[in-house]
Amino acid sequence: MAAATAAGAAATAAAVSLIACYILLHKSRAKLSWFPTVGFSRASGRRVRRRGLVEAIGNTPLIRINSLSDATGCEILGKAEFLNPGGSVKDRVAVKIIEEALESGDLVYGGTVTEGSAGSTAISLATVAPAYGCRCHVVIPDDAAIEKSQIIEALGATVERVRPVSITHRDHFVNIARRRALEANKLAAAQRESSEKQTNGLTHVDSEMLDDKLAVMQRESNKMQNGGPAHVNTEFSHCGKCDVNSDSKGGFFADQFENLANYRAHYECTGPEIWKQTKGNLHAFVAAAGTGGTIAGVSRYLKEKNRSIKCFLMDPPGSGLFNKVTRGVMYTKEEAEGKRLKNPFDTITEGIGINRVTKNFMMAELDGAYRGSDREAVEMSSSSAMNCVGAVRVAQDLGPGHTIVTILCDSGMRHLSKFFNEQYLADHGLTPTATGLEFLDK
Numbered sequence: 001m002a003a004a005t006a007a008g009a010a011a012t013a014a015a016v017s018l019i020a021c022y023i024l025l026h027k028s029r030a031k032l033s034w035f036p037t038v039g040f041s042r043a044s045g046r047r048v049r050r051r052g053l054v055e056a057i058g059n060t061p062l063i064r065i066n067s068l069s070d071a072t073g074c075e076i077l078g079k080a081e082f083l084n085p086g087g088s089v090k091d092r093v094a095v096k097i098i099e100e101a102l103e104s105g106d107l108v109y110g111g112t113v114t115e116g117s118a119g120s121t122a123i124s125l126a127t128v129a130p131a132y133g134c135r136c137h138v139v140i141p142d143d144a145a146i147e148k149s150q151i152i153e154a155l156g157a158t159v160e161r162v163r164p165v166s167i168t169h170r171d172h173f174v175n176i177a178r179r180r181a182l183e184a185n186k187l188a189a190a191q192r193e194s195s196e197k198q199t200n201g202l203t204h205v206d207s208e209m210l211d212d213k214l215a216v217m218q219r220e221s222n223k224m225q226n227g228g229p230a231h232v233n234t235e236f237s238h239c240g241k242c243d244v245n246s247d248s249k250g251g252f253f254a255d256q257f258e259n260l261a262n263y264r265a266h267y268e269c270t271g272p273e274i275w276k277q278t279k280g281n282l283h284a285f286v287a288a289a290g291t292g293g294t295i296a297g298v299s300r301y302l303k304e305k306n307r308s309i310k311c312f313l314m315d316p317p318g319s320g321l322f323n324k325v326t327r328g329v330m331y332t333k334e335e336a337e338g339k340r341l342k343n344p345f346d347t348i349t350e351g352i353g354i355n356r357v358t359k360n361f362m363m364a365e366l367d368g369a370y371r372g373s374d375r376e377a378v379e380m381s382s383s384s385a386m387n388c389v390g391a392v393r394v395a396q397d398l399g400p401g402h403t404i405v406t407i408l409c410d411s412g413m414r415h416l417s418k419f420f421n422e423q424y425l426a427d428h429g430l431t432p433t434a435t436g437l438e439f440l441d442k
């Protein structure tokens with residue numbers, strides 16, 4: 001197919017095929033569940049049994065994105081992470097964080113994993129925690145879409161919605177999540193102490209009393225979550241009245257930004273999978289960074305295998321990482337001009353871009369960075385749009401005949417209200433008009 005013809009199709013095909021794959025695979029997997037003793041390995045096509053949800057994570061297919069490959073003359077391959085049980089690449093991170101914490105003893109069976117996340121990581125933690133006999137408590141800003149907390153609660157986790165404040169504020173949702181884990185640990189210690197005293201005949205605090213106290217906390221927490229004024233949320237977090245405390249086995253703060261389990265998940269699994277699936281025949285890897293875990297783990301692994309494989313960052317508007325990679329300084333025009341308002345990034349792409357260097361990102365080995373605009377992401381019309389824009393940029397720079405790998409982090413289903421909402425796009429002056437890849441030409 002000529003590039004010009006691929007053009008109109010190119011923009012939508014990626015998204016459409018992703019959604020089609022998603023639906024097909026979900027349907028076929030649903031059918032297969034009628035045969036409880038036989039699972040189907042998507043990666044190898046061989047019939048193997050996967051033991052439980054956790055084993056169903058990873059080994060995702062590497063899909064040739066036909067439209068973009070045909071239009072660029074390169075092989076553009078996307079790692080189909082949206083096929084993980086929790087619907088995103090974050091399943092890998094959630095599993096690794098929990099397994100390492102259980103191994104180190106920082107988290108115990110029956111304990112609660114806490115995280116401050118409005119996105120896929122919360123959904124993944126809520127999805128996998130029960131497989132380890134653990135609970136999950138998520139703190140999110142109250143301006144996040146209500147569907148997000150509904151999904152997380154439907155998965156059995158508890159959600160605390162708080163007023164959005166700066167990350168430097170002690171009541172930023174990430175800081176509250178960290179505190180909830182500490183509170184749960186204190187409570188666990190108190191309960192252990194009280195049961196020790198009980199066995200010594202000294203019943204200062206018996207567990208029934210604690211349970212009563214917790215029931216009150218739970219009721220108050222519910223009251224406050226149901227539309228209390230903004231300042232109440234702050235008080236709420238000060239007094240530690242939170243259902244995470246009803247757990248007596250302690251808590252563990254997942255800390256996806258700084259916890260290097262995130263990087264290791266990709267260094268130990270995603271990277272090796274890409275290497276095997278391409279048989280080492282790839283020229284470049286490109287991905288955007290949210291926590292930096294994916295790009296760090298994959299780039300480091302691939303570079304160890306073959307230093308000539310080029311690894312690039314794809315950065316959305318408003319993120320400071322592009323300058324960090326290309327000039328060694330964290331700086332964005334938007335920030336310098338004091339344009340940053342409520343939304344930390346002037347982009348409609350969620351979950352990527354950041355203005356600090358996380359421990360995970362520090363592990364990355366990069367050859368350069370590209371910048372993408374919202375317009376390009378929208379024209380690309382796919383959930384993993386920014387990564388696909390990056391893959392095309394790399395393809396254009398390297399020229400035809402190269403193999404470029406990127407990550408299809410989640411399914412477009414998660415972004416219907418933005419990426420696929422005509423009104424929203426019109427309001428932001430982002431109504432797609434491209435008939436081909438011309439929107440990428442500088």
Ligand SMILES: *[C@@H]1O[C@H](CO)[C@@H](O)[C@H](O)[C@H]1NC(C)=O
Binds near residue numbers: 282283307308309
């Ligand atoms: C390493 O990668 C480059 C290009 O990415 C390729 O040309 C070269 O053959 C590879 N080397 C080995 C040893 O596979």
